[in-house]
Every structure is written in structure tokens, then in C-alpha cells.
Amino acid sequence: MNRIWESLYSKNGFAAKEIAKMLIYVDQGNRIPRVDDFAEKLSLGRGTVQGGLKVLENLQAVELESRGHQGTYLITKDEFLLKEIAGVGSYLGAMPLPYSKMYEGLATGLIEVSEMKLNRINLAYIRGAKKRVEALKARRCDFVIMSQLAAEEAVKDNDNLQIVANFGPQTYVSSHQVFLANPDNEHIRDGMRVGIDYTSIDQSKITLLECEGKDVELVSINYMQLFEQLQQGGIDAAVWNSDEDRASDTLKRVSFHSAQANLLAEKASTSVVLIEKNQEEIAEYLTELDSQEIVRIQRKVIDRKKLPHY
Known part of the structure; x- marks a missing residue:
């Protein structure tokens, strides 16, 4: 282990970890809290706070500049390194x-x-x-x-x-709709092959509701392959995300006929x-x-x- 990193396992190193948590929120170019402020906040001695600040500088997590009575300023900081030192995951x-x-x-x-x-x-x-x-x-x-x-x-x-x-x-999808391979169709009807992805709770539940009472063949298909199957004629219809750009100009899409499917659609969105x-x-x-x-x-x-x- 690098000798500088070993310094974190010391009294000053403990102070460096706690100070690092505070400096994460200080913007570059701004003044950092005074040594007395750190000491009071962290219940540490002034010398320990100064040692902790020096550890952070040695690790190149921060670059500090003392400006006399104006205080000490944070010139640069490595935020990811500060979080690592602070033990933040x-x-x-x-x-x-x-x-x-x-x-x-x-x-x-x-x-x-x-x-x-x-x-x-x-x-x-x-x-x-x-x-x-x-x-x-x-x-x-x-x-x-x-x-x-x-x-x-x-x-x-x-x-x-x-x-x-x-x-x-x-915020999840704009909506779900029924996509149809044949533009002459207006909805899912008897005899159709309908794509369903049972790994997708939304797509499968809405599909089953929309197909309820209809004599259709449910074809198990990966959700990401529905578009190709509709285009190639492998299926006649599928419930799909209306945000999908590929289908906007090439496939006909219609709203649900099932009232229950419509009710579930908002939760699915x-x-x-x-x-x-x-x-x-x-x-x-x-x-x-x-x-x-x-x-x-x-x-x-x-x-x-x-x-x-x-």
C-alpha cells in the first residue's frame, strides 16, 4: 500500500475522512470553514484538523490557498477522490x-x-x-x-x-397502444397471431386483457423483436410502447378496446x-x-x- 494512503489509518487520517465529507460540498474558489469551525463540528483538536487538511493535500484530493485574515480557499478539488477518502460509495x-x-x-x-x-x-x-x-x-x-x-x-x-x-x-412510457401489421385492420380480432412477452409484466397483462374473449394465437416473443415480427408478418398485432420511433411511420397503431386495458395503461406509463x-x-x-x-x-x-x- 502506498505510504501516503497509509496515512488515512491514523488520527490525522480519521480527521481527513471527516473533513473530506464536508469539502465535497464546497465549490472550487470558495473559502473553506476555519480550523476552529472544523474542530468544533467534528469534536477534534485544532492540530488534528490541520493534520487532516495536510493529508488531503498530500493525497492531491484538494489544493488549498491561505489568504491570511481572509481565510483558506479551495483552489481545486478531485471530487471522486474526496468521496473515496470519505468512504462514500x-x-x-x-x-x-x-x-x-x-x-x-x-x-x-x-x-x-x-x-x-x-x-x-x-x-x-x-x-x-x-x-x-x-x-x-x-x-x-x-x-x-x-x-x-x-x-x-x-x-x-x-x-x-x-x-x-x-x-x-x-414518465415510464407515454402510452401503450395496439400496433397492427395490416393497416386495413382496426383492432385485434379473431384468428390473429398476437405477440406477447411474458417477461414484461406490463405488455403481457395489457395484451391478455385486450385479447380477452377473442380467439387469437398468442405468440411468445422477446419485446425487442416485436417490431421486426410485425414488419415481417410473423405476427399480426402486438401491444407496444408508443414512444418507439421505428414504428411511428411504418405500422398502424390504435387505442385499446378493453376498458380494463385502458385502466392499467396509466399505471404502465x-x-x-x-x-x-x-x-x-x-x-x-x-x-x-x-x-x-x-x-x-x-x-x-x-x-x-x-x-x-x-
């Missing part, structure tokens, strides 16, 4: 593959808003709500993003799960966050995120007023 969330502007915007909003907090969010992308729930239960991630409809179904099946945030309608009940620290962190700001950033990405990054 990140939370891993799983959400759908960002194949639409809606998902790109949501991912961007989550990342940007989390960067304002001590811990930040990293995202993994897993197709299928059921697979994301499996990842959550296996502790491969700390939280998952899914529709309200899918999350409520997951909570019914497992009372150890809970919804901790709701971003409102039209709403993004929520699902966690395990015993993860109190994660729950507190996620509920403190500014959901309105996340949605505002999402909308800017959708409107092409902001480039996505995630």
Missing part, C-alpha cells in the same frame, strides 16, 4: 434498456440529481421487469425502476418489497422505484432525491433541449 439501480428518449431522460435525471448528494447513483440496464425484480431480490442491485403496474404486481408476490418513489404518469423493505438507508436516500427535478431533466431530454448522459 454509490447505489446501483437497474432500469430498462434506454432505447427511447423517455428512458434516456429518466436515466439522465437520476444520474444528475444524485450527483448533488454525497452518494451517487450508478445504473445497470436489464430488459424485463421480472428480471429486474430477480436482480433486486438477489442483491445484485440496490433498487429497480419499473412501471407502477409491474411494481404493484411484484409487491403482491413478495411482501418484502416496497415502492419508495413515484415519478407520475407518462408511471415510473416508480422498488426496493427491499429492510434497506432503510437506501429508502431514505431515494426518498430525498428531488423527483420533480428528475422529471424536469427527463422532459428536457425528450424535447431534445438536453443531451442525455448516463
Whole structure:
């Protein structure tokens, strides 16, 4: 281990960790708290605080400049290094593959808003709500993003799960509709081959409701392959996300005939966050995120007023 990093395992190193947590929130060019302020806040001696600041400088986490009676100023800082020294980690969330502007915007909003907090969010992308729930239960991630409809179904099946945030309608998808391969058709009718993805709670439940009472053949297909199957004639109809750009000009789409399918569609358009009940620290962190700001950033990405990054 590098000798400088070994300095963190000393009295001054402990002070450096605590000071690092405070300096994360100080902007470059601004004055940092006085040594006496650090000492009082952290219940440390002045000499220990000065030693902690020196450790941070030696690690090149910060560059400080003393300006006499004006105080000490933070000239530069390495925020990622400060967080590493402070022992601050990140939370891993799983959400759908960002194949639409809606998902790109949501991912961007989550990342940007989390960067304002001590811990930040990293995202993994897993197709299928059921697979994301499996990842959550296996502790491969700390939280998952899914529709309200899918999350409520997951909570019914497992009372150890809970919804901790709701971003409102039209934050997961704008809507679902029925896509038809033959433009002469007006709705799903008897004899049709209808694509269904049983790994997608939203798509499968709405499809089953829309097909209720009709003599159709349900064809099990990966959600991401529905478009190609509709184009190639492998299926005649499918419930699909209306945000999908590829289908906007090439496939006919119509609203649901089923009243129950319409009722579920709004829940399917709403993004929520699902966690395990015993993860109190994660729950507190996620509920403190500014959901309105996340949605505002999402909308800017959708409107092409902001480039996505995630």
C-alpha cells in the first residue's frame, strides 16, 4: 500500500475522512470553514484538523490557498477522490434498456440529481421487469425502476418489497397502444397471431386483457423483436410502447378496446422505484432525491433541449 494512503489509518487520517465529507460540498474558489469551525463540528483538536487538511493535500484530493485574515480557499478539488477518502460509495439501480428518449431522460435525471448528494447513483440496464425484480431480490442491485403496474404486481408476490418513489404518469412510457401489421385492420380480432412477452409484466397483462374473449394465437416473443415480427408478418398485432420511433411511420397503431386495458395503461406509463423493505438507508436516500427535478431533466431530454448522459 502506498505510504501516503497509509496515512488515512491514523488520527490525522480519521480527521481527513471527516473533513473530506464536508469539502465535497464546497465549490472550487470558495473559502473553506476555519480550523476552529472544523474542530468544533467534528469534536477534534485544532492540530488534528490541520493534520487532516495536510493529508488531503498530500493525497492531491484538494489544493488549498491561505489568504491570511481572509481565510483558506479551495483552489481545486478531485471530487471522486474526496468521496473515496470519505468512504462514500454509490447505489446501483437497474432500469430498462434506454432505447427511447423517455428512458434516456429518466436515466439522465437520476444520474444528475444524485450527483448533488454525497452518494451517487450508478445504473445497470436489464430488459424485463421480472428480471429486474430477480436482480433486486438477489442483491445484485440496490433498487429497480419499473412501471407502477409491474411494481404493484411484484409487491403482491413478495411482501418484502416496497415502492419508495413515484415519478407520475407518462414518465415510464407515454402510452401503450395496439400496433397492427395490416393497416386495413382496426383492432385485434379473431384468428390473429398476437405477440406477447411474458417477461414484461406490463405488455403481457395489457395484451391478455385486450385479447380477452377473442380467439387469437398468442405468440411468445422477446419485446425487442416485436417490431421486426410485425414488419415481417410473423405476427399480426402486438401491444407496444408508443414512444418507439421505428414504428411511428411504418405500422398502424390504435387505442385499446378493453376498458380494463385502458385502466392499467396509466399505471404502465408511471415510473416508480422498488426496493427491499429492510434497506432503510437506501429508502431514505431515494426518498430525498428531488423527483420533480428528475422529471424536469427527463422532459428536457425528450424535447431534445438536453443531451442525455448516463
